[in-house]
Amino acid sequence: MMLDQKMLFDEVRELVTRSCLTISPDAQKLLEQALSKETNETAQSMLKTMLENLKLAQEKNKPVCQSPGFPTVYISFGNTTLPGNIKEAFQTALVEATKAGLMRPSIVHPLTRKNSGDNSGPGVPNFEFDYNPGQDYLEMIISFKGCGAELGNYMEIFTTVKLGKDLAGLKKKIVETIVNAGGKPCPPFVVGIGIGGQMDVACKLSRKAVSTRRWDDENPDELYGSLEKELLEQINSLGIGAAGTGGDTTALAVKIEGASTHTAIAPVAINFHCWPARRAGIRLYPDGKKEIIF
Amino acid sequence: MSEKILSIPLQEKEIRELKVGDVVYLQGVIYTARDMAHLRMRDYLEEGKELPVSLEGAAIFHAGPVVKEKENSYDLVVIGPTTSIRMEPYSQMICEKGVRAIIGKGGMAEGSMKAFAKYGCVYLQAAPGCAVKIAEDVEEIENVYWLELGVPEAMWLLKTPKFGPLVVAMDSHGSSIYQNIKKEALEKIAIKYGE
Numbered sequence: 001m002m003l004d005q006k007m008l009f010d011e012v013r014e015l016v017t018r019s020c021l022t023i024s025p026d027a028q029k030l031l032e033q034a035l036s037k038e039t040n041e042t043a044q045s046m047l048k049t050m051l052e053n054l055k056l057a058q059e060k061n062k063p064v065c066q067s068p069g070f071p072t073v074y075i076s077f078g079n080t081t082l083p084g085n086i087k088e089a090f091q092t093a094l095v096e097a098t099k100a101g102l103m104r105p106s107i108v109h110p111l112t113r114k115n116s117g118d119n120s121g122p123g124v125p126n127f128e129f130d131y132n133p134g135q136d137y138l139e140m141i142i143s144f145k146g147c148g149a150e151l152g153n154y155m156e157i158f159t160t161v162k163l164g165k166d167l168a169g170l171k172k173k174i175v176e177t178i179v180n181a182g183g184k185p186c187p188p189f190v191v192g193i194g195i196g197g198q199m200d201v202a203c204k205l206s207r208k209a210v211s212t213r214r215w216d217d218e219n220p221d222e223l224y225g226s227l228e229k230e231l232l233e234q235i236n237s238l239g240i241g242a243a244g245t246g247g248d249t250t251a252l253a254v255k256i257e258g259a260s261t262h263t264a265i266a267p268v269a270i271n272f273h274c275w276p277a278r279r280a281g282i283r284l285y286p287d288g289k290k291e292i293i294f
Numbered sequence: 295m296s297e298k299i300l301s302i303p304l305q306e307k308e309i310r311e312l313k314v315g316d317v318v319y320l321q322g323v324i325y326t327a328r329d330m331a332h333l334r335m336r337d338y339l340e341e342g343k344e345l346p347v348s349l350e351g352a353a354i355f356h357a358g359p360v361v362k363e364k365e366n367s368y369d370l371v372v373i374g375p376t377t378s379i380r381m382e383p384y385s386q387m388i389c390e391k392g393v394r395a396i397i398g399k400g401g402m403a404e405g406s407m408k409a410f411a412k413y414g415c416v417y418l419q420a421a422p423g424c425a426v427k428i429a430e431d432v433e434e435i436e437n438v439y440w441l442e443l444g445v446p447e448a449m450w451l452l453k454t455p456k457f458g459p460l461v462v463a464m465d466s467h468g469s470s471i472y473q474n475i476k477k478e479a480l481e482k483i484a485i486k487y488g489e
Contacts, residue, residue: 042315042461046421053424065448066360066374066425101371104360105445113330115444146423148377148400172487179479182472184377184400186422234486238479243470244400245419245461276423 003138003284011282011290012089013096017141019280020063020102020146023054026214026231027190027252027277034188034242034249043247047188050242050275065276068103069146071125074212078135080286087127090142094119096146128204141281141293143211146274149189152181155203158266170268171231177270178235178251183244186274188252190215194269196259206271209255211279214294216253224256242275299456303351304394306414312462314323314469318418319458320395323436324450326355328376330447332384334440339387346439346449356398358383358446360425361435368435370452374425375399378417382406389413401463410466417464419471432455437445 028051035047042196048097057064073090077083097103098119107121108114156162162169174193181189194205219225231254241247252275261267281293300308312318320386325347327335334366338345358375378398385396385406394415396402399422410416420428436451 045459049421049427053421053427056426056430060426062426062429063360064373064425065423066358066372067376092485101360101362104358106358108444113447115447117444151377151379168487172483175483176480179476179483182400182476183419183422184379186399238482239475240479241475243419243422243461244475245463246475274423 001287002084007288008084008086008284009089009092011284012086012140013093015063015088015101015140015280015282016093016097017289019142019144019278020068020097021057021061023277024279025062026216026294027053027275030215030252031188034252038242038248040241044136044248045239046247047249054158063102064278065146067148068106068119069274069278071142071144072128072207072211073125074130074139074141074143074208074281075126075276076130076135076139078130078131078137079133080136081138081233081284083138086140090125091120091282092172094125103254120157122187127246128208133135134243137283137285137291138258139283139293141279143279145207145211146186149185149274150271152177152185152272156198156268157199158268159264160266163266164254167227171234173233173268174270175234175238178240179238181272182240185272186242186276188242188249188275190252190273190277191231191254192271193254193256193265194258194271196261197267198261198265198280199267201259202267202269203271205257205259206269208273209257210273212254212281215255215277218241219256221258223260228254228256267285297459302353304352304353306394308325309394309416311413312416312465314462314465315468316462318351318443318462319456319460320397321455321457322353323329323453324353324355324397324457326357326359326373326448326450326452327381328358328447329380330403330443331440331449332381332388334443336378336384336387339391342379347451349388349393352393353397354393355452356396359429359435359450360366361445368438370429370432370435372425372429373432373452375420375422378402385409389415397460400447401470407464407468407470407473410464411468414466416462416466417470418460418462419463431455
């Protein structure tokens with residue numbers, strides 16, 4: 001059974017528009033908390049400007065950030081909620097939003113660097129599909145992740161010995177990666193860490209972690225959950241701060257997603273998300289019911 | 295912490311007076327340039343061709359705007375800083391040509407530090423991800439060059455009565471906020487995990 005296609009196109013357009021003009025509420029809440037406990041004067045001023053920018057964007061109906069980043073769409077569905085022509089729905093919505101001035105045309109050929117002019121192109125947006133036969137809703141999350149942040153990303157195939165005693169080798173590499181990235185990924189950022197599978201799996205999990213989870217959630221896995229807390233505390237003791245010019249909050253959250261891997265390896269991908277969490281997600285049911293995720 | 299409004303074209307003396315941590319505002323016409331505009335400037339200079347703008351006393355903004363096209367002009371929708379480290383290879387070239395301020399985010403590296411000290415230039419950190427707020431400071435788009443490079447990569451001339459606040463994050467005296475923070479952070483990591 002397939003969901004009503006006109007409704008689907010309308011919902012997709014709404015998701016794209018919303019993620020241009022706002023950031024997800026969980027991210028805004030964490031930013032406000034960061035400002036309330038910040039002690040560095042420059043960082044206070046930066047955080048205030050960020051919050052003011054969000055308010056202005058809503059008032060003036062303008063995009064929160066000049067860069068749309070790169071869009072990935074997460075779709076999950078079941079037998080009663082087949083997504084149908086969902087690829088076309090998102091591709092069309094991106095081009096429309098670009099024409100409407102909600103999004104800068106920023107998509108280029110990877111080698112010639114020629115700009116398509118309307119954010120269309122092979123592989124844009126990137127889609128990640130997940131099929132669960134019994135799932136009685138269609139879930140769609142679009143996430144625009146800034147690309148300056150990509151410059152700080154890191155991937156390594158760890159081994160048992162490199163993970164180290166009490167994972168000290170892994171933790172050290174993660175905090176070093178944060179220091180090397182410094183102010184480049186628009187701090188206060190969120191760090192997504194994908195662990196397991198092979199290289200491709202770890203990388204996809206690292207993006208999924210920052211794009212699909214609420215930034216204020218708790219990891220249901222005990223080990224990953226405690227690692228997230230420990231790493232966040234360590235990262236925020238480094239002094240990098242909002243905008244990278246010093247301060248108490250460098251990261252708003254750390255999100256870890258894992259998969260089993262082969263006994264010879266432990267692939268790890270570290271993925272930065274800039275503070276503007278331009279994303280929106282919804283669940284649609286066959287009877288027309290809707291649930292907003294963020 | 296001092297707070298100053300500086301007019302473009304910027305003077306070497308006033309730029310050399312700035313120290314890391316100072317807050318400044320700029321007024322005048324700012325040029326945007328990212329990867330492709332820098333590459334093209336280099337090509338032009340190597341070929342001995344004249345650039346469309348003078349870099350003497352200039353402020354370069356690492357940024358690409360969202361614009362709305364009108365009949366003979368463009369309206370600025372929003373604009374904010376892009377990650378500056380990508381433009382690191384061009385610091386010597388543009389500082390030699392007279393650029394006195396680079397506006398961006400995330401900072402630049404050793405090559406830029408040397409060029410800033412030698413020619414008299416500063417790096418100014420803008421608030422990242424604050425494109426609506428920053429666009430409020432721009433009165434109008436005065437002109438655009440090299441639009442065939444695409445909207446983000448073209449060189450946009452932005453007229454501004456008061457652009458900022460901008461934090462002096464790298465000065466002409468060999469000091470960089472980013473480098474200082476990095477050094478301290480790496481020391482903390484070394485204490486916790488060993489060298």
